[in-house]
Amino acid sequence: MTLLTTGEVYKMTGLTERSIRYYSNLNLLKAKKNDNGQLVLFKSDLEKIAQILAVKITGYKLKDLIDQQPSLTFIKSDMTQMIADLEDILFYFDLTGSEENHLKNIKLLQNYNTRYLRKR
Template identity: 80%
Template structure:
């Protein structure tokens, strides 16, 4: 089954502009139907899920052009991010001493370097 960009937008909020952009990057293989509308297959929808999950995990689109990580690899990355965020949340409650504050700064600097600089 094929889905028009309008159908996808109505059901998900994912815009035609994004679909065109990802298609121009060759991350999607959107085609035009007989009416000239851009249409996507189930496989394209699966690729959108993979692209969006990759972006959340910190991958840049230019990196995805050469090779998209598998969903299991992305899930492992997201699981690690969640564990790291839980650790950050735990430590943010530990600000009662100068030593804990210093540890929080070190921890947050490490996470900034690990995650935020990737973006």
């Protein structure tokens, strides 16, 4: 059972000790203090960190994760839909500047904003 200090996790991932402590306080991670008083994680917590960051991208609030833990399959499905939505937006940006295309893009952007960004 390999333990990683928050400094080691930071060097590997860029995730700060403050973020780790916050996720731990929300009981999303099981960080503990070692004999030296350092906050440490199990190597298996790296998968949980990836899951936390992925659900944040898809617009979930971290506090929502306390009650429900979406599966990686569900998260991948959400991310796939986000990519499809962004591709639609990019498609209409590339078209000529007709009023119809502007209106279509505004609707797509508004839907994207509502669906993903306002969840936060």
